Amino acid sequence: MPKPSLKDTILDAGLKTMFRxxxxxxxxxxxxxxxxxxxxSFTNHFRSKEAFAREVLDRYFAHVKGCVAQALNDKSLTPRQRLRRYLDIITGRLEGDNWSRGCLIGDLSLETSTSxxxxxARLDEIFQEWRAPFAACIAEAQAGREIDDAFKPNDLAEFLLTSWQGAILRMKVERSPASLERFKSIVFSTVLKEVEQ
Structure with a gap:
């Protein structure tokens, strides 16, 4: 009888280790x-550490997409409220880690994009895929005159995700939610502010 595969165990352990x-x-x-x-067992399943990191990224991104869907697919909220809901969900998860662990996608972007x-290339694909549901939600908010349409939805979605990553990096340094709350306050008072009817 063949031995059970340890691939999932290795991926789970590697994700936690790379976070740390x-x-x-x-x-x-x-x-x-x-x-x-x-x-x-590692070398039986992965041809290199780089190939392993790609699978870890894919596994982590699947989790992130679940958080995106949880917030942005909630039609009981307006599009603008859904965007805020996503940031609040992530803030809650970051709080659970005492503000010490950020986003693996952002962390690996800093560490590996030049090496x-x-x-x-995979991180670039992830950011493009990640941006799409936010751009769709922003387009819906603009079509409903909930937020201003001065900027293209893709540009706003890119700005939102990129700036949020910066706020998360700052949060890790401060070990405090201040940068996250500051970001939310400013972004929803400026580029995502409610249009006055």
């Missing part, structure tokens, strides 16, 4: 040890 020590600070040995797996073309 980063891509460059995490070795294959660290990942295997965290998974309680022999190092050979790994494969990861840089």
């Amino acid at each position: 020590t980063g891509y460059n600070g995490t070795s294959v040995r660290d990942i295997a040890a965290a998974a309680g797996a022999p190092q050979g 790994s073309e494969a990861l840089r």
